[in-house]
Amino acid sequence: MSAETPVKLTHNEDIKAAIPTLAGTIAATIADTATDHFSEDDNQFLKFHGSYQQDDRDLRKTGKKYIMMIRGRIPGGVMTAKQYGVFDTLATQYGNNTLRITTRQSIQFHGVVKNNLRPVVKAINESLLSTLAACGDVNRNVLAPPTPAYTKAREQVYADAHKVALALAPQTKAYHSIWIDGEQLDLEKAENKNFVDPLYGKTYLPRKFKIAFVIPPVNDLDVFTNCLGLIAIVENDRLVGYNLAVGGGMGRSHGNEHTYPRLADVIGFFTPDKIVDVAKAVLTIHRDFGDRTDRKHARLKYVIAERGADWARTEIEKRAGLTLASAKPYQFTTTSDLLDWRKAVDGSWFLGLFVESGRIKDAGSYKLKTALRHVADAFDKVEFRLTANQNIILANVSEEDKHPINMLLAAYGVKTEKQTSVLHAASMSCPSLPTCGLGLAESERMLPGLIDRIEKLCAEVGLAGEEIIIRSTGCPNGCARPYMAEIGFVGKAPGRYQVWLGANATGTRLNRVWKDMMKEADIETEFRPVLSRFVKERNRGERFGDWCDRVFLKEHATAAN
Numbered sequence: 001m002s003a004e005t006p007v008k009l010t011h012n013e014d015i016k017a018a019i020p021t022l023a024g025t026i027a028a029t030i031a032d033t034a035t036d037h038f039s040e041d042d043n044q045f046l047k048f049h050g051s052y053q054q055d056d057r058d059l060r061k062t063g064k065k066y067i068m069m070i071r072g073r074i075p076g077g078v079m080t081a082k083q084y085g086v087f088d089t090l091a092t093q094y095g096n097n098t099l100r101i102t103t104r105q106s107i108q109f110h111g112v113v114k115n116n117l118r119p120v121v122k123a124i125n126e127s128l129l130s131t132l133a134a135c136g137d138v139n140r141n142v143l144a145p146p147t148p149a150y151t152k153a154r155e156q157v158y159a160d161a162h163k164v165a166l167a168l169a170p171q172t173k174a175y176h177s178i179w180i181d182g183e184q185l186d187l188e189k190a191e192n193k194n195f196v197d198p199l200y201g202k203t204y205l206p207r208k209f210k211i212a213f214v215i216p217p218v219n220d221l222d223v224f225t226n227c228l229g230l231i232a233i234v235e236n237d238r239l240v241g242y243n244l245a246v247g248g249g250m251g252r253s254h255g256n257e258h259t260y261p262r263l264a265d266v267i268g269f270f271t272p273d274k275i276v277d278v279a280k281a282v283l284t285i286h287r288d289f290g291d292r293t294d295r296k297h298a299r300l301k302y303v304i305a306e307r308g309a310d311w312a313r314t315e316i317e318k319r320a321g322l323t324l325a326s327a328k329p330y331q332f333t334t335t336s337d338l339l340d341w342r343k344a345v346d347g348s349w350f351l352g353l354f355v356e357s358g359r360i361k362d363a364g365s366y367k368l369k370t371a372l373r374h375v376a377d378a379f380d381k382v383e384f385r386l387t388a389n390q391n392i393i394l395a396n397v398s399e400e401d402k403h404p405i406n407m408l409l410a411a412y413g414v415k416t417e418k419q420t421s422v423l424h425a426a427s428m429s430c431p432s433l434p435t436c437g438l439g440l441a442e443s444e445r446m447l448p449g450l451i452d453r454i455e456k457l458c459a460e461v462g463l464a465g466e467e468i469i470i471r472s473t474g475c476p477n478g479c480a481r482p483y484m485a486e487i488g489f490v491g492k493a494p495g496r497y498q499v500w501l502g503a504n505a506t507g508t509r510l511n512r513v514w515k516d517m518m519k520e521a522d523i524e525t526e527f528r529p530v531l532s533r534f535v536k537e538r539n540r541g542e543r544f545g546d547w548c549d550r551v552f553l554k555e556h557a558t559a560a561n
């Protein structure tokens with residue numbers, strides 16, 4: 001682009017600049033109970049408030065039925081029993097009677113009609129959580145280690161995650177005014193008329209921004225898939241600082257080579273007292289250098305990829321007023337959650353519960369939703385922790401409460417040991433159809449059945465009980481991190497998937513495309529020869545993803561050239 005070429009900003013940039021309070025005309029549309037949906041511009045503002053306008057795609061043939069998705073902002077995924085109870089009530093009363101755990105340690109509701117949106121958001125705020133900045137061009141829900149098992153330093157890391165979430169929250173008064181007071185923000189008031197967010201400015205970020213804190217050796221938050229990754233360095237149970245990783249992200253678009261998944265670069269180490277300065281420095285680099293002309297190319301990862309890690313280090317040091325030390329040694333051994341009962345470092349118990357695709361619901365004799373609600377009502381000291389693998393941990397359980405909780409869960413068909421097979425436990429999917437407007441193929445409704453089929457195939461070729469991380473998404477945006485799976489299915493068209501192979505189990509290697517398009521019906525035919533070869537050719541203890549990376553994908557690349 002020459003210096004004279006006028007820069008055409010995206011429409012989102014224009015509307016943010018025109019209304020930096022993000023109020024849009026949301027309050028007026030809420031007040032108009034005769035309409036069932038928001039305008040397209042208000043839909044963009046709504047995202048900052050934590051909601052997406054969707055429609056039920058199963059019903060499109062008979063007409064458009066608007067429904068809202070609402071997502072909580074729950075730093076580190078930690079909820080009190082009381083807060084969980086509030087979310088459960090809202091799902092029953094206003095949603096589709098399910099709670100969906102997201103890959104960013106949050107809960108989202110699906111199927112809320114427009115006129116019920118305000119009661120839901122208001123009740124979430126009254127429970128002392130929020131939905132502000134759960135979506136939109138801002139810092140999203142901050143991830144923090146959910147597992148209480150390893151080290152006392154978790155408390156400090158969790159406190160830092162909270163501090164960062166607070167420091168990076170947008171300051172607009174429109175949120176409170178619309179959802180809590182039920183009023184249109186008075187735009188004639190000077191403070192609203194001239195509002196500019198002190199951190200984000202008038203136009204916020206070019207796109208979303210994601211942060212994760214993680215404590216090695218557990219990488220249960222896939223830290224390198226975040227714009228900003230903070231790898232806690234713990235010595236003698238004490239947090240000494242963080243290795244700083246910048247520029248990760250999953251999203252891409254089919255057929256657009258300027259978009260790709262990327263792992264964050266580790267660029268240095270700093271002490272915990274600088275945590276907010278560093279977070280603001282990285283976020284403002286995204287704000288100032290991110291692409292505002294193309295939303296598909298507007299993530300921080302492209303800024304880092306194109307300008308380089310050395311440039312990023314210098315810029316962060318300048319903005320945060322520090323000198324980064326060399327990164328400290330660390331090692332990851334797993335990205336999985338700990339399921340079943342375990343003892344935490346403080347002597348209390350915690351229970352990791354598998355939740356298929358993150359969907360908390362009642363289905364036949366397996367009544368997970370009802371069971372968890374009873375736990376929340378009866379055990380007020382139990383903490384509900386959402387994991388980035390879409391599972392739930394019941395933490396802070398005393399020795400004497402362990403048995404009654406087991407009994408209660410069992411009464412509703414929820415097991416606390418041997419909860420599922422290894423393949424199901426290692427799987428993850430995004431919601432896609434029927435709620436997500438971007439879904440090109442099924443994901444959540446397809447994956448459990450597909451895992452059953454792959455399980456059968458594994459047993460056939462001599463791989464029964466073998467863990468393989470399998471993830472699916474309905475489109476290339478990658479909400480369930482399919483590019484970090486040993487087998488990733490990425491929707492291309494109804495019943496057709498791009499297939500990616502070869503990531504590792506510690507979250508430090510991306511997978512690569514094997515098949516650009518595979519029919520769901522052909523899974524057995526396509527995978528049987530590959531899995532059979534793996535059985536014969538693997539090194540002792542070698543995982544499927546590692547063998548694909550070492551042998552199979554190399555051959556595949558050579559054959560393709």
Ligand code: SF4
Binds near residue numbers: 433437439475477
């Ligand atoms: Fe929707 Fe795509 Fe995200 Fe799935 S990956 S929820 S289809 S945007």
